[in-house]
Amino acid sequence: MIKTRTLTRTSPNGIVAALFALGIALFLLAGQARAEIAPFVGSYTGSAEVAQVDGTKIPRDMSVMISENKQGFTVKWTSITYKESGKVSEKSYSVDFVPSGRGNVYAAAQKKNVFGHEVQLDPMKGEPYVWSRIDGDTLTVYSLFVDTDGGYSLQQYDRTLSDGGLDLRFQNIRDGLILRAVTTFLSRE
Numbered sequence: 001m002i003k004t005r006t007l008t009r010t011s012p013n014g015i016v017a018a019l020f021a022l023g024i025a026l027f028l029l030a031g032q033a034r035a036e037i038a039p040f041v042g043s044y045t046g047s048a049e050v051a052q053v054d055g056t057k058i059p060r061d062m063s064v065m066i067s068e069n070k071q072g073f074t075v076k077w078t079s080i081t082y083k084e085s086g087k088v089s090e091k092s093y094s095v096d097f098v099p100s101g102r103g104n105v106y107a108a109a110q111k112k113n114v115f116g117h118e119v120q121l122d123p124m125k126g127e128p129y130v131w132s133r134i135d136g137d138t139l140t141v142y143s144l145f146v147d148t149d150g151g152y153s154l155q156q157y158d159r160t161l162s163d164g165g166l167d168l169r170f171q172n173i174r175d176g177l178i179l180r181a182v183t184t185f186l187s188r189e
Contacts, residue, residue, distance in 0.1 A: 044065075059081075071096070072098040130143045143155040170183075
């Protein structure tokens, strides 16, 4: 006996209803992200001495700005390093985060694909894989790099709400070894 399948055609009204439901779900997820990030929103500045793997400490000024956006939130940070030689090095980063659908875990939206949607970078191409989470009063941003030989480097920024600002704890870990660590307070501006 030959089995036949009947294909059903979705009506235009059904497609519109499905798209509407999807839009509502995305709106609710974005609203949840804004509610979760709201206590962190603001600009913060501070200074620290960064401990190197050899035990030396290098002075560094740091700032972070956390803001809401349409789909989630943005974290922008800058660090200015003052070397003994007198050289000054400034690095700035900005990452948009969107709900991942996994509770308080947020995916980075760092580049656009061919369809114009923001997607993660590819760690197998030497690009960082970035995500964040909010756990109570701590916003953590992770950045994972995969080396050409398969090793890894992980940067972890814990920003915990405290009276008047944020307690910052940063670690740079390579293949299990802590290369750099910073703990400081960033004042709310």
